[in-house]
Amino acid sequence: MSFARPEGYGERPRRIEAFGGRVRGRTAAAAACVVLGLGLVGGAVTGSWLTGGSGGEPDQDAYATAGGLWHSIPVDQLFPRTVTGTGAGPGGADRTWTRIAVAPDSGCANAFDPLLKKALAPVGCARLLRATYTDATQSYVTTVGLMFTKADATAMNALATRFKNERLDRRTDLMPRPYAAKGTAAAGFGDKQRASWTINVFTDAPVVVYAVSGWADGRSVDAPQPAADAEQSGATTAPAQAGLGNEAQGLADRIGRDLRRTAVGGSPSPSTAGGGAS
Structure with missing residues (x-):
């Protein structure tokens, strides 16, 4: 040519x-x-x-991977034996949590109060994993839960929108239940000991992450407060003054973040270190 x-x-x-x-x-x-x-x-x-931001439609492969993590990775990766929260405490103080109990993986039949169970019902419960941690001074105990759902991204978005618009994560009649284990600092951690909590409905994975905290000495709490309020500057309630909102939010954030990293092929953050199962 x-x-x-x-x-x-x-x-x-x-x-x-x-x-x-x-x-x-x-x-x-x-x-x-x-x-x-x-x-x-x-x-x-x-x-x-x-x-956890809204970046449009979630990656379907990562979404599916996250939904199956409960049976494909070790418990020490989902719930590290030690979790370090840099700046997670009141006033930006550092926190270190030690895992003291892991609940057998199960369904959600007895894990939630009736109203919370009803609120979560639209996405279904495929599996529930829970672990309880204590702080470095063993003054506080916190249960972290990972509820793997049966829902697609559309249903998870709808649930997240409802929780946000109706402020369901701040209602005291929708608090998650703790996991108490005999022979540990959480032995007396029951429903009446719940002091602060957080619930996070993921929109990019079929997972609901929650945490609920209380005192390790088994004292009952008359006025529990959601972590989002207890963390506010100037909050004067007993849970806020003790930093129990930070305990719940700090652990939930780090466990949820590492779950996401694992789902996209990464590894847990440097702030977490695995260990033997307790």
């Missing part, structure tokens, strides 16, 4: 060469922008998934 010679062929080669250089330069720049743009989009999606 041959083409006619362009006008000025051989007369102004430097101009043509320069023009070709500009075209090649612009093409390379455009390609770089495309690559950079794709990288930013990919980074935004991954970052959104790890932080």
